[in-house]
Amino acid sequence: MALTIQVNGKSHEVQADAETPLLYALRNDLGLIGTRYGCGIGQCGTCTVIIDGKPVQSCDVPVSAVVGKQITTVEALGSDAAMHPLQQAFIAEQAAQCGYCSSGILMAAKALLDVNKDPSDADIRKALEGNLCRCGTHSRILRAIKRAAKEIRGA
């Protein structure tokens, strides 16, 4: 069936079954491969996108459930020319090893910083509880998010 979804500020028509996970519609129909598969059952966070301001694991939501909602993926976080402070901070802190977890963590962090401009270490850790990183890049990621928060606050 044809479903219309709002992704990164644009309308897209997707030809798929209603129960198709949003993850596959984003990746395979819209070519937005920055949102990644890790478990398919909401346990790892690699597929995190922002829906109406909240971080959501896109593997766990059927595409029919997001019609009429605003979806933001990592591709719209910033552009190459004007990266989001989070992206800049991840580069500055070299906060990746394999980088497979990066998109999901960036989106979870964005959702946090949008509502909490000055998160504590515990706030950030809590916000990332649903995101796994197997390479053990956690301490750099935490540093990068603090750095971005500071940058955004203009501090």
Add this chain to the structure above:
Amino acid sequence: MAQANSPAPAPARKLPGSLDTNRRLDRWLNINADGTVTLYTGKVEIGQGILTAVMQMTAEELDINVSRLRLKAASTAFSPDEGITSGSRSIQESGLALRHVAAETRDLLLTRAAQKLGVTLESLTVADGVVSARGGGSVTYWELATPDLLAREATFDVTAKLPQEHVVVGTSLERVDIPNKVTGKPSFVQDMQPPGLLHGRICRPSGPKATLKSIDFKEVEQMPGVVAVVRDGSFLGVVAEREEQAIRAERRLARIAQWNNGPDLPANDPRHLLTLQAQAESEVINTKGDPATAGAKQFSAEYTKPYLAHASLAPSCALAHWGEGKDSGKVWIWTHSQGIYPLRGDMAQVLGLPEHDIIITHAEGAGCYGHNAADDVTLDAVLLARAVPGRPVRVQWMREDEFAWEPFSSPMVVKLNAALDDQGNIVNWSHELWSHAHSTRPGGKGGVNLLAAWHLEKPLPAAKPGNPPLPGGGSHRNAVPLYDFPNQKITNHLIRQSPLRTSALRALGGHANAYAIECFIDELAEAAGADPVEFRLRHLKDARAKAVIEKVAKMANWKPNEKGDGERGRGIAFARYKNLAAYIAVIAEVHIAEEVRVIKLWGAVDVGQAINPDGVINQIEGGMIQSASWTLKERVDFDKVGVTTRNWLDYPILSFVEVPEIEVALINRPDAPPVGAGEGTQGPVSGAIGNAIYNAIGARLRDMPFTRDRIVAALSA
């Protein structure tokens, strides 16, 4: 050449790293007219940032900016054969090869420049590829290079720069791949979407010994989007137009397939190894002095670790395109395998194709930390692609496939015995270990190491499970202590066949061996009434080993004989990886309430010359966190039929809420050869945590993982 009459060749000299077996310069580098330099390496990026370090080494010798380098993904179509990217050897093998190639290329270019400018070599200087003569006149590499320039073998006539001349090497250059990864650009094999792409999924047997009894998959063929169902013996897979259609079809296959489970698996206990002594290849790998020496006091202890999973964040994935028409009988493959050439060899045996018709190109996957299912999924993709020639098929293992079917790290048992003299010095030491094999990668002898090959109607046997030899070692890696004991005996009991397939995971047997040694050293220090730091130093002669221990003690402000308070405690551990690579000392601070929390880890590290210091620290931090996770939480579970660990709830790893604070210091030694950093932390971190727990609560845990149940049991014992 009159070869028959030529004198016997002088003993062959060896060129650096993998250059020795791939001597043509143009196999490694090409100087392009557009001002770029193409670099070919047979090593692959597995999330360790190694390629950035290799690029730094190349740019350094060529005297060009790193930004001019264009790295080609490794491919059997053109890359040097560098075997497998593993064992933290990429810098030693690829890096040192390219360092030599770049130095030689620079020499060749300068010789041409001198001719062209009519000046002597000595009057030339190079800045970013522009060669200038002291008396005026200049010419660029891009003008000088012609296709024949590097069409020759490497010689022994060049010397690389001295460490004090380095300007690029030794700096923390930013990783080249990170910008794409934080902006959501295609970076992984999972992201490849060639036109006409189909999606494949595999329906695996009920367990490792199971076979497919029967299946009638007509109803699956009728499902929406299904293009093909492939059955070959017990190998069962499906190809569909859309990814979710492939997943749904695979689920239906799983519901209707009937399996014979085969013989029962044993109970999940590392000590099962001890019951297999009759099958063991037992070898005394090291003795010193008189191992029969008796001391005043005897001690013994037994340590274990369970099956562990690599548990890459991305389940394995590969893409294959079987040719049709004029390309029929050829297959193009994209894979995150760590060894494209060995994989091609195994693949040729399964497919009955000549190797040159199998073109394998590396594409990144998530961090793998050893031999995961990367190779297995590649054969899966090829077997499905063969059923739909002309269209590319991407097979993505599901999370449950990866947990159930990846090769695991072997369980191990380590029994240690020692004697102390009256002064509290160790006078005798014995280390016995039991383990399954640690290497069943493709490229083994006498068989094929690819999962699907064993399930085919005409199965190919697995190669004999391997165990890398000393000095690096496999199960016996780091079994010989670096400590200087007067008498010792080290015995390796290798039981190659295991209930669940085992292969290489970060540090191989070095993890359990170093962990056991370091816990036992603390047990002996306590018996001797000695401080753990002082006790280690007194038994070590190696100055670099002492330096990292002293450094970490200073960083953590270690107090001699410090005692925990019933909840908090700290412990130290040390190892030199493989006894020939990185020196690493770690202090862990733990807090124990209901379960063990690691609060902080300090690490002091000596990897010789640090090519990219921040890159080294990044890998060290990652290794420390992963090892803390293994130590506290991880164990693969199975029942009589098969693996029951299927998802992240079954196999929890350290989360953002739980990860410790980390502080790492490098002791940079620009004059010592560079060695890898990816694996050396594993044993020391486990050891330091075990020692910290004892320091905190006075209970010695010897069986990993140190779960809540085990803490409770130890406290009530």
